[in-house]
Amino acid sequence: MTDAPPTGYACIQAYLKTLDGSPGVYRMLDEKQAVLYVGKARNLKARVSSYSRPSPQHSPRIARMISETRSMMFLTTKTETEALLLEQNLIKQLKPRYNVLLRDDKSFPNILVTGDHAYPMIRKHRGAKTTKGSYYGPFASAGAVNRTLNQLQKVFLLRNCTDAVFDGRTRPCLLYQIKRCSGPCVGHISEADYRQSVKDAEDFLQGRTTKVQSTLAAEMSKASEAMEFERAAALRDRIRALTHVQGTQGINPQGVTEADVIALHMDGGQACVQVFFIRANQNWGNRDYYPRTGSGAGAAEVLAAFIGQFYDNKEPPRQLLLSDELEEQDLMEDALAQKAGRRVQILVPQRGEKKDLVAGALRNARESLARKMSETATQGRLLDGLAEAFGLESRPERIEVYDNSHIQGSDAVGAMIVAGADGFLKSQYRKFNIKGDDLTPGDDFGMMKEVLTRRFKRLLKEDPDREKGMWPDLLLIDGGAGQVSAVRSIMTEMGIEDIEMVGVAKGVDRDAGKEEFYRTGQRPFALRHNDPVLYFVQRMRDEAHRFAIGTHRAKRAKSMSKNPLDEIAGVGATRKRALLAHFGSAKAVGRAGLEDLKAVDGINAGLAQKVYDHFHGQ
Template sequence: MVERDAAPLIGAALIKDQVKRLPDAPGVYRMIGDDGEVLYVGKARSLKKRVTQYAQGRFHTQRIALMVDLTRSMEFVTTRTETDALLLEINLIKQLKPRFNVLLRDDKSFPEIVIRRDHDAPQLRKHRGAHSIKGDYFGPFASAWAVNRTLNTLQKAFLLRSCSDSVYDSRTRPCMLHQIKRCAAPCTGLVSLEDYGALVDEAEAFLRGKSRAVMAKLSAEMQTASDEMEFERAARLRDRIRALASVAQEQQINPESLEEGDIIALHGEGGQACVQVFFFRGGQNWGNRAYFPRVDKSDEAADVMAAFLGQFYEDKPIPKLILTNVEPADRDLLCEAFALKAGRKVEILQPIRGEKRQLVEHALTNAREALGRRMAESSAQSKLLVGVCEAFGLDAPPERIEVYDNSHIMGTNAVGGMIVAGPEGFLKNQYRKFNIKGTELTPGDDYGMMREVLRRRFARMVKDEEAGEAAPRPDLVLIDGGAGQLAAAQEIMADLGVDDIAVVGVAKGPDRDAGLERFFMAGRTPFMLEPKSPVLYYLQRLRDEAHRFAIGSHRVRRAIDMKKNPLDEIEGVGPGRKRALLHAFGSAKGVSRASVEDLAKVDGVSQALAQRIYERFRK
């Protein structure tokens, strides 16, 4: 009698079997489905007790029941404390993006302001990313607009330099910013480094919330200057005070009772949610931003708020106080985890009266209005995607559309651009640019450029899929061009085995007139859409966005190339010798005209190096 292998355990049966070997200790568990897809990541004070609940087969929602049914394996990590488990859970959710977790989307970094302290004349500038520069950092600001507005104010009020060190070191006379009274010009000695340092200290005090003390000090100085008949100095101080006062006038809310904190309000409706975040630092409103986390209609508001807070502050500075309209689940545990990361006490409160309550209500109103706008836009977007489906004969409305375009000037600095759109509009964090690298291409060969871009994009997708990794696959590819571009695209797609993706060429009308575009698809004669069709307008927007992105990427690359110095390409010419050569001959062009003897007279340039430089410019 032949014994058959027992069927592998799945779902609740598998979980029940796993429970037998679990410890009564804190940790993180992962539920994994077919093809290694992570379905859910959770944390527990006791792994054994928490996972036992899934094994019992009694679920609050159909969504949890579906998750259990789809489970094919589980993974566990024990931790020292429940706080460690929470931090690990947050990290894994952001990294793995499980299907059944509440997920924060569009999580971009925030700009900050930094006062650099690694120079005798500290520089004021915008900053993103790690704090790798020695200096004082202030933020986060909700948007580039908010940080630019504050920088503009600081320049008017404190006259701090914003130029790079190389520009600073090369100045022999004040720049335009000094002429328009936005820089004290320490580069040329118009202000002593000691007096400039006092301006830097005032700017730092203002950003730390001591704006009233700074304005009072300036007002006293203005009065003194006026009493001493120094009316020009008094006028300059008056202008600086006006710049600082304008900050309070521009901001809609400047609370008296909130020195530092974030206001976070959650509003859910129709299976969707919006979280509005307001930033207050130094008693000033530094802007707000709306987030739309991925949620399920069965998710409790407290769970959504807890998941949002954990993921939001996973890679951002945590303020001393977080005010919310919904008390998050495991509030005390979150406070403990945040305090561990921040190195100080962090409070999460749900205010019930007073000014703080008004701030939360204001944020909630913004969240409600933002979600209403998004739902209206989503409805219109869904209709457009249905129209695209009908126009191109697709099986279903596309969830992901990729649009490609190239940009170059006579074949130089060629760049390919890819933009992505879907039911939620443009997905700008998924845009990609491709610097054209093919050495066999004839300059200006648009077909060859398109082949290279598509080959690189879809070869990477195929590689990721073969490795079992999640790779975004488009439902529709739009390319800028007609029959020739379509044939080039189909050739590459067929070679890579991804010819099941719909590809459409969009050719501009006669004289590049919008509204007269012709569309090219395999197996169909070229066709046009109704001139005033909303779907046509939508496709035009997609094409124009791809064109804008490709041109922007091309201009950036061209600007970088224009700034390159031919001396950089010569072996043995480092920053010091380059500076000496430019100082001796005025420019790279002057260096190119110099004789070997003249070149050898420059400090640090040997006879052999002088010969190498001379020959390099005469190739």
């Protein structure tokens, strides 16, 4: 009979003789080899030793973590800064139960002023900065960017159309008519004057608003003296628009040029982190986050983990203004400076304008968390009511709702929305381009079968043990007994028979409020007209329908704007225009003979052959 492997303190003690004083990262694993916790250490042996015996300094959270530990893994690094960066990467990748984890970590949009055209365009940009030009940001949300772009259009009259649209215009668009663009596409403004407008816009984005206003005022005075009253009036309108922009931006700090203001509020084991973006002395929006607190971490640990993970894929600003002190502030500064390639200063301001900024962010964090907790409590009651109404064994923590959208089978898409204790989880929504070539147009069951098969095959591959929280507890299906039976058979084919499902069908009059609900092996039933659970189900079904229709419209718009000429290598915007101008349409280009194609200006014999071969399947 073999001895059972050591657990808890004894397990950890067994690793001490293999460790030295190197910096590095350690992982604690449970009996299934799932990662419980990832930590970093300046001295691995000393840090692991602190877990090897009971201590009054261990919180209940740490004591539980130690008791569940069955093995450990270690990675040594050259420096503690390198260990910190590796620790945050592993936490985001592995999502250990006892670590603080930042959720909903999306990238932020920027404003891009392109640099590869005589008349630069200004537009929203998200993702890698591969396009040539100047980037300004980050902004807290797409809404904040759109508001700023709208203001810039009013004041500086810059174009936002693509280069292809710009090159193909023969008369100005509606934006010119409503005084949101200066019409560079048709020569209504010289290249030099347009470049000056671009420079003024960039000065504004860099915070030099006083200089922009004085420049515009001088130009207006000069135009008035030259009796160019129409130009003077246009400049006056731009100055008024700029003044309005400055008056509606909210708090624009005078003494803070570039900083992120980060404030943490905790209550009842939950946390809210509020982030304000200050760039060029302007408030570019704010956003709240609700990190998972790792079963009871303290404020300093939550804030440090948030900052480390938040800037894992973002460039940190020159200053961070925090509501709480960090335990290893110098180490965090070194790690952020290494990412940014320059100094990053972390401050907990005690007075003045910076203190006021942090106080404002902290107030927002407190109010946001109170709202979140109230909404979560309400949502919890709805989920409990849902479990009772549908006879479920327990409250569903994750509900998935599916819908399809198409027009007579064309541009078909499937959509999945997710709801849970935190309401609609939009980051978990998924869309499915229907790929089945053998489907009959309009075959909703065939589409649903493809969507569910793809969804659950992926789950079976990526999370077979159902430990990552991505498996649903309940499926809501649009339809009656036939649809529920069909979905049940699909799931049975994949060996999944333990997920609850409910069919939602409109009543005989197809009226909202008269829905009937179907479960396998039970008679259909309805809820009373004013039941909150009924409204909750209607909201989920309507949200799935909205998401499916929006996805379908986007796909259809893309397919409608697609031109067969775009698929031919070597046919750029200029040659495409030449072909369309010569033949009138892409369809006519496809019917043209080889000699006709060679006759088009700018189309040589080789390219004509390539175009001909493309349309004739060669």
